[in-house]
Structure formats: structure tokens, C-alpha cells
Amino acid sequence: MRAGDGITIIDTGFGERPAFCAAWLLVENGRAAFIDCGTLHSVPNMLAALDAAGLAPDAVDWLIATHVHLDHAGGAGALLRELPAAKLVVHPRGAPHLVDPAKLIASARQVYGDALFEVAYGGLVPAPAERVLEAADGQVLDLAGRPLLLAHTPGHALHHLSVWDERTRAWFTGDAFGISYRELDVDGRSFAIPTTSPVQFDPLQMKDSIRRLLAAGPKVCHVTHFGAVRDVQRVGLRLIEQVDAMVALAQFLDDAPERHEALKQALTKLYVDRARIHGVTDPERVVPALLEMDIELNAQGLVAWLERERRAAGRSQL
Template sequence: MSESDGIVTIDTGYQRTAFCAAYLVVEAGRAAFVDSGTSRSVPQLLAALDARGLPRDAVDWVILTHVHLDHAGGAGGLMRELPNATLVVHPRGAPHMIDPERLSASARAVYGDEEFERSYGALLPVPAGRVVAATDGQVVELAGRKLACVHTPGHAMHHLSVWDARARSWFSGDVFGISYREFDTARGPFVIPTSSPVQFDPEAMKASVRRMLAEAPAQVYLTHFGGVSDCQRLGADLIAQVDAMVALARSLTQAPDRHARLLEGLRALYVERARRHGIKDAARRIPELLGMDIELNAQGLAVWLDRARRDATPGSG
């Protein structure tokens, strides 16, 4: 765990070390969590409170950037440990936290029961009276520290990011991309967008990134993984990569082997950018560490491309 400006980075232990983070914000003896990790992550989050001598009833808020299970799967279990906390989530995500059955069923269908239990554990409901569906820009206060919940679609329609004015920092969930510390060089962090299925929207993602950059943040705290600075460079890089990914997908509209060629094209795009960033042995390390992300990005691009084609077809609505 690391700490800066009252912000504690917690490794949730999902998949591997330094892959998935949740955050604890501490102000004048009060606390808020941003994202919860999976149900398997709850002990790590509670340990972060214990390490700072904070009782469970000092937590006022659990704020979710979105309800994908690596971010929100542990929310119900965590809330059961925090008697004073209120859960804050995008309005589209709130019903899934109150009744997580559909989330659980869809994830089990994708991963199978054994992998679901290994990676995520039980999804527990949050009582409706303890859930706030945050409007765009809604502010919650933590001992006077303002945390603004800003709707930032692009990765998912139910995505929000949290602006911490005191620290001049964003908690970005997945909309500001992923940046693993293994790829840091003298040039700084290396970042790629995440277009994972099924709600990727490139124009919305670029607009969200620009909205975040307009605040001139000092730091952006990514779920995958940790805080990054040099935010203007990273944001411009994300926007350029989204455009390159969209161009790749459109070039493969009629390809019979589209998925394989999307994977190949994304690997080539990220390897070339990694080489320019000074990452050594990029041709091996990019597929090794980004293999799952490349697969999900390819799937998300394909879903977006098919949706865009349907929307452009007269009478398709």
C-alpha cells in the first residue's frame, strides 16, 4: 500500500500483483473507498483501515466507478462491514448493486462456476436505502473534502470518475486507460485504452478524457494500476490510440478472420508504441503482460463495429 494526499492505493490481489487497485481516501479521521475490488478483496480493504487506526464506522462512502466485477464485485460484502457507509454509483449501475443476480448469472455464463468462484466469490446485495444513484457532477463530502462524481462514459455507459479537488486528482476507473508499472520508463508511464465489451464508445471515451484533462489534474488514479502524473501527455496518447484502434477495426469490417486480425493489429500497435516509449523487449513483454487486455480490447472493438454498422443501416432501428 502507498499513500499520498490522504489517498491510499490498495492492491486488491485480483489476478496478479499490481494489476487491480482500490483506493482509500482519508480526511480528518473520516474515510471513503473508491471501488471495492472483488469479494476476495474485502480483507485487504479492511486491513487498510486497520493499518491507519480507522474503525469501520469511520467510513462514510463507498464510491464505485462502474459495476464490472473487478471494480465492484466486493461492494456488497464490504458494505456489510461498514455500518455508516453509503454506496455511491452511476444510476445505470445502482439496480445491479441492489440486486446483483443478473451480474452474477452473466459472469458465471462467461467464466463458468469454478472460475467465477475463484476470481470473484459471492456477490452480495446492498440494501436500496444505502445506495445513492449519483447524478452527473454530484458532490459528496468527506469531512469537508469534496468528491465530485462525474459521468464519464466510453468504457461503459454506467461509468463515473471521481474528482478530488483537494488533491487535484481523478479516480478514473477504466476510462483513462490502463497503465501497468512494469512498463514505466524514463519517459514516464505507458498507457493504453480499454475498449472491453460490450459498451465501448470511442467518441464518448475521447470526450470523457478531454473532460478530465480540462481540470488540469496533477494525478490520475487508475484501477489498473495506481497513480500517474504527466496527465496531459497520457490523455493525448489515449485519444490518438482510440483513433488508431477505430481505424484498425474499420479496415477489417469485411474480414472473415476479423478477430484474429484485430488481435494481430492491436499487438502490433501497442508493441510499436511501447518501443517508441523505450520499453525493452517490447515484442515479448507486451503480449505477455497485456494478453488479456488485448483480447478484451479486440472483443470490444468488434462489438462496437457491429453496433455502428447496424446503426448506419437504414431501417435497422
């Protein structure tokens, strides 16, 4: 789907759910960049978008991974094989895991099991080290005269970066600016929630990253899940408020029996209540159905953060 100004949004097909996971094609003067790429299964979608733009695979200069979670970058090595001129751009903390994805594969198989891993992700192809560029904070890539600034934006993950396109005053934010499904839009206003999925969620870093994104005065944030958020300042401030609310719930329920389940229920109520205020119709039905996976992952990430905080407190007392 063309978004104008040389930007095409690509539905990567992840999870077999439409409008769930996005990647982008940027075109300038006959040269191209991809931002995120989905999984191994997404490679045909990426190449089809390039073909629809009238470009050959050797027109792609950059394949930028906002972070190395598999729904964003699982297909990077395989796609790189099809793009002879492209460099893979990734945060320095993430680069080793795309060059040697053994740890990513082992972790995903442990979480999902072998059968589901193959269905969801299809495996990972190592990226050649000589074709990987480790992105410095503030580094600017040149896309045929169109500058793309790379900003380290941790909070969701330590290996997260966002991409600033000055031409459109737009951020491509991966998961740093939360998730915002178009089904929850009301009168052109976006509804978004933070994504605290395991294992590197950090509330202070996440809020600082959101503030950094807002400070650029963007007209739009392109979020991986899913699409364009245009009322950026309002959504960003609400995200910061929600980070604090989610952390408070996690701390309050830290000693609760069945902590994980209790936290899922509390998060569901938080999102339902906020969606009702936003104007979503029938939020008690719509929100749990649409956000089921996100609520599960957010609860997991908050519990992982609580455990990390507990270990840090224990070390400080030694």
C-alpha cells in the same frame, strides 16, 4: 501503500497478479471513503487497509464504485455489510445491478463458466437499496470537509463515473483514463492504452470523457489498472490518438477471415510499436505477455462496437 494527502492505494489481489487491480482509501479528519473495492475476495484487503490507517469500519462514510464491472465493484455488497455507516455511491445506470446482481452474475457465469467465476469473483452480495446513492453528474460528496466531485465519464461503460479530489488535483478514473501498468514506465513517464472491453465501448464518448478529465488540469490520474499516472496531459492525448487508431483497425478488419484473431494481432502490433517508441525494453516480448488479457478484452469490445454500429445502420435504413 500510502500515497500522501490521506490517500492509500490498495492492491485488491484480483487475478492473483500483483499491481494489477487497485482500490483507494481516502482519509480526512478521521473519516474515510473507499473508491472501488475489487471482488468479494478483496474484502479482507480493504478492511486491512482501514485497520492499518487506525480506523474502525464505522469511520467509512462512502464506498464509491467507478462502475459496476466486477473487478471494480464485485465486492461492494459484501464490503458494505462490514461498514455500518457507509453509503454505496454508483452511477444511476449501475445502481440496479448492485442492488439485484442477478444479471451481472448470469453474464459473468456465461463468459467465464461457473468454476472460473467462483475462483475469480467469489459471487456477489446484493447491496441494500436504502444504502445506495445514485450519483448525479457534478454531484459533490463531503468527506469531513473534503469535497469529492463525481463526474459521469462514459466511453468504457455507460455506467462509469470518475472522482475529482480538489485537495490533490487528482482524478480517480476507474477505466476512463485507460490502463497503465508500472512495469511499462520509462524514466518516470507512463505508457497507457485505452480499455475498450465489451459491451458498451463508444469511441466518441471515450474521447470526450478523456478531454473532460484533462480540462480540469489534473496533476495525477489514479487508474485502477494500476496506480498513479502523473504526466497526465501527454498520456491523455496519446490515449485519444489510440482510440482512433484502434477503431480504424477494427473497421479495416471488419470483413477479415478470423476477424477476432486478426484484430488481436493488429492491436498487439500497435501496442508493441508504441511501447518501443516510448522506450520500453524488448517490447515484442514484454507487451504481449503483460497485456494479454487486455488485448483479448479490447478485441472483444471493438467487435461488439462494430456489431452495434452495423445494427444501428440497419435500423436507420428502415
